[in-house]
Amino acid sequence: MRRKTGEKVGILFIGAYHVWLRNALVFRKNIRVNLLPPFIEPLLYLGAIGFGIGAYITDIEGLPYVRFIAPAILAASVMNASFFECAYGTYVRMYYQKTFDALLATPITIHEVILGEIFWGATRGFISALSISIILLLLGLASPSGLLLALPLSFVAGLLFSGIAACFSAVSPSIDTISYPATLFIAPMFLFSGTFFPLHLLPWIVQILALLFLPLTHVVSLIRGLLTESTDLLWALNITWIVLGTIVFSVLAIRLFERRLIV
């Protein structure tokens, strides 16, 4: 029995890998356009907010402002890259390009399609994290060993944000309605997750809400710890939220797509 389950999981991941491979091939075809934003965007944020506004700000928690926000910019880029890939990218592939229809006519199953999409979304997050890491390393804004640990963490965070995005994509009646989660969930999360100012400056009720409902809070907390070589009691909670969230949202996304597409 156990052997059979193991076999099934193996097949599931091989199928998901083929879906991932398809997305990676398309990404490679447009690599120049695709690699521009992950390099330019963090430079803009670091320049304008870190060095610009940061010039008027004294140290935050013993750190120069630009070092304080560097980890947050990395975390937020992972979130944006993964979320937008699995919200808009997935929706386009499902609805406009009918890629899922083509895939489902092969031995690939809907579970493998969605799992492959989520892995691909996480890969986009990882690519963003990698390009920012290079910039931060060159500017000396982060601990090199911390960056090394932040990269695998970025992939896991990418899985989380991709899973969340896929859930929205699965229930969106049209591509326009994806802008609801983008502006009502992702945009506030970008600002209120301890990204540009420490979480404890907020009223305690908002802090609790952020810890409960804004997963970026947990990612920022972990990555900031790694890049500034400090630890925090919150880490246990951070890791638990990310791991559980990844599993719950991935499974939910698969179920929702199944309900939408297998009729």
Place this chain on the structure above:
Amino acid sequence: MTMSDSPLPNRVIEATGLIKRYRELTAVNGITFSVTKGELFGFLGPNGAGKTTTMKMVQCVSPRSGGALKIFGEDPEFSGRSIRKRIGVVPQETNLDPDLSVFDNLVMYARFFDISKSDAEKRALSLLEFFELQAKKDTIIEKLSGGMKRRLLLARSLMNNPDLLILDEPTIGLDPQARHHIWEKLLKLRAEGHTIVLTTHYLDEAARLCDRLVIMDHGNILVEGSPDELVRTYIGMDIVETDNTDEVTRYLNLMDISFEIGGETIQIRTNKPRELADILMDKFQGIRVITRPGSLEDVFLMLTGRRIRE
């Protein structure tokens, strides 16, 4: 043909009382049919007849709501993956990868069947040659004409060397040249022994290609047979076509000749087309009279009516 309990080895599809229900709609209402190895089998019917829904069930994409269905003797409910491995599908709507080249589309698709890259590349080259697309090997999909896209979809559906080929409206929206080209390739594939199932609402296409076909409407199969058989059984006679004017209809009613009105024309089934045509031409100056043998289109319109379908 009788249904046996154990599937015959050369039965590719066997459906008994197959049903598909959506919430308030019964799209397929208990149909029974079978397709034998090497056959080119057609599903004909107006829009909304249930053809595509039936194809989706055969493809193991859409689960059935009732009845029995066996593909290669296996049940799609439990063996979907292994059945799909042996099926090639040409969908109604183009779903090629717009960002990839013609060649990459084929090779990437084969990967989903666990075909190795080198085998896929070899097969892609030979299929491009068969469908006369070698020159377009590195072209991006959006630069292809409608006919080329269809041929590429056909080539893609053959990448896994399928035992069953399913084509949903293979020539929809194509110009006559492109349609003939596709027909020629399909006949070649049939001659090679491929089992092919296609849906169409082009009657000339069905008459020309299909060994056997069913006509569907409102989720039911109305008739089944070879195109010739159906014309012989349901029309059996020649057709005289003439203009729909009051004098003609009055005369035909008077003479007790039954006829059918289709817009501007009147159609009369008769054993003596020549005589009837002569009489009509004598009696009514300047009207148009045509005699022709009955066709599949007459069977189709007779069975499904002339009302426009949305």
